[in-house]
Amino acid sequence: MPRLTEARSQLRRDQIVQAARRCFVRNGMERASVADITAESGLSAGSIYAHFGSKADIVRAVVQDVMDRRALTLAAYASGVRPPSPTQVMVLLVAATDPDEARIALQAWGEATTDPAIHEIVVSMIDRMRDLFRVGCEAWLVEAKGYERAAAGPRATRIADHLVAVYQAHLIRAALLGAPDAVDDAALTDVVEAIS
Amino acid sequence: MPRLTEARSQLRRDQIVQAARRCFVRNGMERASVADITAESGLSAGSIYAHFGSKADIVRAVVQDVMDRRALTLAAYASGVRPPSPTQVMVLLVAATDPDEARIALQAWGEATTDPAIHEIVVSMIDRMRDLFRVGCEAWLVEAKGYERAAAGPRATRIADHLVAVYQAHLIRAALLGAPDAVDDAALTDVVEAIS
DNA sequence: GTCTATACTACGATAGAC
DNA sequence: GTCTATCGTAGTATAGAC
Numbered sequence: 001m002p003r004l005t006e007a008r009s010q011l012r013r014d015q016i017v018q019a020a021r022r023c024f025v026r027n028g029m030e031r032a033s034v035a036d037i038t039a040e041s042g043l044s045a046g047s048i049y050a051h052f053g054s055k056a057d058i059v060r061a062v063v064q065d066v067m068d069r070r071a072l073t074l075a076a077y078a079s080g081v082r083p084p085s086p087t088q089v090m091v092l093l094v095a096a097t098d099p100d101e102a103r104i105a106l107q108a109w110g111e112a113t114t115d116p117a118i119h120e121i122v123v124s125m126i127d128r129m130r131d132l133f134r135v136g137c138e139a140w141l142v143e144a145k146g147y148e149r150a151a152a153g154p155r156a157t158r159i160a161d162h163l164v165a166v167y168q169a170h171l172i173r174a175a176l177l178g179a180p181d182a183v184d185d186a187a188l189t190d191v192v193e194a195i196s
Numbered sequence: 197m198p199r200l201t202e203a204r205s206q207l208r209r210d211q212i213v214q215a216a217r218r219c220f221v222r223n224g225m226e227r228a229s230v231a232d233i234t235a236e237s238g239l240s241a242g243s244i245y246a247h248f249g250s251k252a253d254i255v256r257a258v259v260q261d262v263m264d265r266r267a268l269t270l271a272a273y274a275s276g277v278r279p280p281s282p283t284q285v286m287v288l289l290v291a292a293t294d295p296d297e298a299r300i301a302l303q304a305w306g307e308a309t310t311d312p313a314i315h316e317i318v319v320s321m322i323d324r325m326r327d328l329f330r331v332g333c334e335a336w337l338v339e340a341k342g343y344e345r346a347a348a349g350p351r352a353t354r355i356a357d358h359l360v361a362v363y364q365a366h367l368i369r370a371a372l373l374g375a376p377d378a379v380d381d382a383a384l385t386d387v388v389e390a391i392s
Numbered sequence: 393g394t395c396t397a398t399a400c401t402a403c404g405a406t407a408g409a410c
Numbered sequence: 411g412t413c414t415a416t417c418g419t420a421g422t423a424t425a426g427a428c
Contacts, residue, residue, distance in 0.1 A: 028310040030226030047394050103309040110306025113299040113371055114224040123372055162387050165365030175309055191358050195390045243412050
C-alpha cells in the first residue's frame with residue numbers, strides 16, 4: 001500500500017508543480033500568489049500545504065523540474081551511438097525549445113541572484129549542461145574528426161563553453177521574442193562551426 | 197529658478213534609484229520593499245512617492261539606469277577613431293563588468309518575461325547593443341581588414357549577433373559566480389576570433 | 393488528504409502636519 | 411518637499427471540520 005500511496009502523492013505534487021509553472025509564466029514567480037496556484041490546479045490551499053511546506057518550496061520544485069527536463073532532452077541527443085556534431089546538437093536543442101520553459105529559465109536566473117537554493121539549482125544545472133556538451137563533443141572529435149584523445153579533451157572543453165553561451169543566448173531570445181521560427185539555422189550553423 | 201529646482205529633483209530621483217539598486221541586488225526587485233528603499237536612501241515613504249508614482253516606476257527607472265550605463269560604456273569603446281577589433285571590445289567590456297550590474301540585468305530579464313514595460317526596456321537595450329557592435333565591427337572590417345563596404349555589412353551583422361551571445365553568457369557568469377578574475381582572456385579571445 | 397474559514401503579517405500607498 | 415502615522419489590502423500559512 002505505501003507504494004501506491006506514494007505514487008499518488010507524487011502525482012499530486014506534479015499536478016501542483018505544473019499548475020504553478022503556468023502561473024509563473026503568466027505572472028512571474030514572485031507575483032504569482034498561492035491563491036493563483038490553487039485556482040489553476042483546482043486544489044485548495046490546505047491541500048497544497050499538505051504537499052509543500054511553503055511557496056518557496058513550490059518555486060524550487062518548478063525550477064528543478066524545468067531544469068531536469070532540459071537536461072534530459074540534451075542527454076538524449078548526446079547518448080546516441082554515433083555522436084552528433086555540435087552543430088547538430090545545437091540545432092536539435094534549439095528546435096526543441098519551449099518558450100514557456102525558456103521564460104521559467106530566465107526567471108530562475110533572476111531569482112538565483114538573491115535566493116541561495118535557486119542559485120544552487122541553476123549553477124549545478126549549467127555545470128551539468130556544460131559537461132554533457134563536453135562529453136558529447138569529445139566523442140565527436142575522436143570518432144568523427146579523428147582527434148587523439150589527449151587533444152580532444154581540451155578542445156571539447158572550449159567548444160562546450162561556447163555551446164553553453166550560444167544556448168543561453170538562444171533561451172533569452174526564445175523567452176523574450178517568442179519562438180521565432182526564425183531559428184536562423186544558417187546563422188547558428190555558421191557560428192557553431194566556426195568554433196568547432 | 198525652475199532649472200535649479202529641476203536639477204535638484206533629478207538628483208533626488210537619482211539618490212532613490214541608486215538606493216533602490218542596492219536593495220534589489222540584496223533582496224531582488226520583487227522582494228525588496230519600499231520600506232527597504234526608504235531605509236537605504238535615508239528618505240521617507242512620503243518623499244519617495246513625491247518623486248515616483250509607484251514602486252513599479254522605481255523598478256523601471258533602475259533597470260533603465262543600468263542599461264543606459266552599459267550602453268554608454270560600449271559606445272565609448274566603439275567611438276574611437278581607430279575602430280577596435282571585436283576581441284578588444286569584448287575584453288574591455290568584460291573587464292568593465294560590475295557583478296552588481298550583471299545581477300540587475302539578470303533580474304530584469306526575468307521581469308521582462310511578465311512585465312511589458314520592462315520587456316520594452318530590455319529588448320530595445322539588446323537591439324541597441326547589437327547595433328553598436330554591428331557598426332563597430334563594420335568599421336573595423338573595412339578599416340583594419342580591408343573588406344569592401346558591401347561585404348562588410350552582412351559579415352558585421354553576423355559577428356554582432358555572436359558578440360551579443362558571448363556578452364550575455366558573460367553576464368550570467370558574472371552575476372551568478374561573482375567576478376571570476378578568471379576572465380579567461382585566452383578562451384574569450386579564442387572564441388571571438390574564431391568567428392571574426 | 394482535502395476542504396472552508398480565518399489569523400496574522402507585511403506591503404504599497406495616502407493623509408495631513410510642518 | 412519631507413516627515414510621521416496610518417489605512418486598506420493582498421498574501422502566506424494554519425486551524426479545525428469532514
